[in-house]
Amino acid sequence: MNSLNLNHLRYFWLTAREGSLTRASRRLNLAPSTVSTQIKALEEAIGQPLFDRRGRSLVLTAHGEVVRQYADEIFALSEELVQSLRDSSASRPTARLRVGVSAHLPKLVAYRLVSPVMQNPNGPVHLACFEDQPERLVADLAVSQLDVVLSDAPVGLASEVRVESLLIGESPIALMAHESLAKDLREGFPGSLDNAPLLLPDQSSAMRRLLEQWFEDQGLRPRVIGEFGDSALLASFGMQGAGLFPTSAIIANEVAKQYHVEQVGLMPGARERFYAIARPGRLEELPISLIVENGKAVLESA
Secondary structure, three states: OOOHHHHHHHHHHHHHHHHOHHHHHHOOOOOHHHHHHHHHHHHHOOOOOEEEEEEEEEOOHHHHHHHHHHHHHHHHHHHHHHHHHHHHHHOOOOOHHHHHEEEEOOOOHHHHHHHHHOOOOOOOOEEEEEEOOOHHHHEEEEEHOOOOEEEEOOOOOOOOOOEEEEEEEEEEEEEEEEEHHHHHHHHHOOOOOOEEEEEEEEOOHHHHHHHHHHHHHHHOOOEEEEEEOOOOHHHHHOOOOEEEEEEHHHHHHHHHHOOOOOEEEEEEEEEEEEEEEOOHHHOOOOOOOHHHHHHHHHOOOO
């Protein structure tokens, strides 16, 4: 093999990321057969199969995993090159910050952490925020589609994605409820929570695990009547009196005003954590470091 066709490599890389020819072809605006043909051409050039085709599923072979890792690096560098050229050609360079926000992170917390970059003393910042499940955000981060991800959980050591997680800080957890429910539950708190109607984040949320452990330690068994993947939707149901719901104590006052609810009480010992996740070495760079330093200041006061 004398040279590598980067178009073929890109088609393979997107298919590996998406996990299917159909989704990759939609991203590329091409027919699945065209993408498949290009991948086969890459396999022939390399001399090794890159996917095991198991029914409708595609699974990377050992060689495919190696090629995918190199492709991650190649396209990350390509993105950095293009961005660098754009910045250097501008008459007044504007820093661009692409922030991924975990769907489990309350929107008000995300705003408190990110908003200071818009008053960056070192120059204007063009901010772009994207919300998704944390695993998809980290995958985008690894290939330079994002600059930093804010999440309620770090990336595990067993992850194959080359990123680093930094604990920004912690916040106590407050339980909120509609006025009528809050009034009843405040008396005798936290014992009053036994058999109380409760709205929870879904199972993938770090807060969910904290809550379950706290209730178990307290010997309490509230009635779980709903689970939600989005914190705003969770609060909206709580606003209507469906049940009490958790939120970060640092935004409890704002949540009370926005959703017309009241604080029932704090959960002693249960503290939510917030992390900044970025590719190695980037957490110290501006404007990402502004998010980290501001976040530490905000959370230290909680």
